[in-house]
Amino acid sequence: NAGVTQTPKFQVLKTGQSMTLQCAQDMNHEYMSWYRQDPGMGLRLIHYSVGAGITDQGEVPNGYNVSRSTTEDFPLRLLSAAPSQTSVYFCASSPGLAGGVTGELFFGEGSRLTVL
Amino acid sequence: AQSVAQPEDQVNVAEGNPLTVKCTYSVSGNPYLFWYVQYPNRGLQFLLKYITGDNLVKGSYGFEAEFNKSQTSFHLKKPSALVSDSALYFCAVRDINAGNMLTFGGGTRLMVKP
Numbered sequence: 168n169a170g171v172t173q174t175p176k177f178q179v180l181k182t183g184q185s186m187t188l189q190c191a192q193d194m195n196h197e198y199m200s201w202y203r204q205d206p207g208m209g210l211r212l213i214h215y216s217v218g219a220g221i222t223d224q225g226e227v228p229n230g231y232n233v234s235r236s237t238t239e240d241f242p243l244r245l246l247s248a249a250p251s252q253t254s255v256y257f258c259a260s261s262p263g264l265a266g267g268v269t270g271e272l273f274f275g276e277g278s279r280l281t282v283l
Numbered sequence: 284a285q286s287v288a289q290p291e292d293q294v295n296v297a298e299g300n301p302l303t304v305k306c307t308y309s310v311s312g313n314p315y316l317f318w319y320v321q322y323p324n325r326g327l328q329f330l331l332k333y334i335t336g337d338n339l340v341k342g343s344y345g346f347e348a349e350f351n352k353s354q355t356s357f358h359l360k361k362p363s364a365l366v367s368d369s370a371l372y373f374c375a376v377r378d379i380n381a382g383n384m385l386t387f388g389g390g391t392r393l394m395v396k397p
Binding site: 259 | 326328329381387388
């Protein structure tokens with residue numbers, strides 16, 4: 168089983184460039200989310216989605232955009248990359264239940280982004 | 284705001300000794316608490332969760348966690364540590380202010396020495 172697949176695994180950008188991190192899951196999960204991981208700061212929620220066509224902001228949404236046109240895909244767009252966006256990005260999904268996540272999150276392997 | 288705190292950046296323990304990784308939480312209402320583990324260059328993996336019921340929760344790889352409402356804690360424990368348990372451990376809480384997604388603590392690095 169593929170689970171949660173993220174691409175690319177590594178990316179180097181120049182300041183001001185834009186790019187999209189792809190995330191796909193094959194478990195028919197309703198909940199999907201993007202986190203960034205920085206040393207000493209744990210994981211911080213960027214954006215999340217509770218179903219196709221529904222997205223919302225997390226703790227650190229500035230500079231990022233998302234869409235959820237299908238249940239399977241949840242791409243994260245960096246509009247104009249900045250050095251502060253250098254991080255490791257994780258996509259996660261969960262079946263959830265009405266009212267929120269009650270089970271485990273399934274994580275992708277991560278995408279390491281460097282902005283010069 | 285809903286939050287969890289992991290007061291130790293790193294925990295060192297000898298193989299075969301018991302281990303504890305600490306987590307305290309701050310939530311309104313009943314807490315939904317989780318522990319995850321991250322091995323190098325990998326995504327996080329679910330270990331266990333507390334939703335309701337027994338205060339001692341058993342999870343994967345021999346780990347367990349004790350929910351203590353009066354101390355607002357959810358410490359991760361294992362009776363006998365293995366070198367292979369060395370990893371980064373995250374406590375998390377379901378956050379009603381974030382669409383009921385999970386809010387994570389800063390992480391604790393566990394080092395188990397032979």
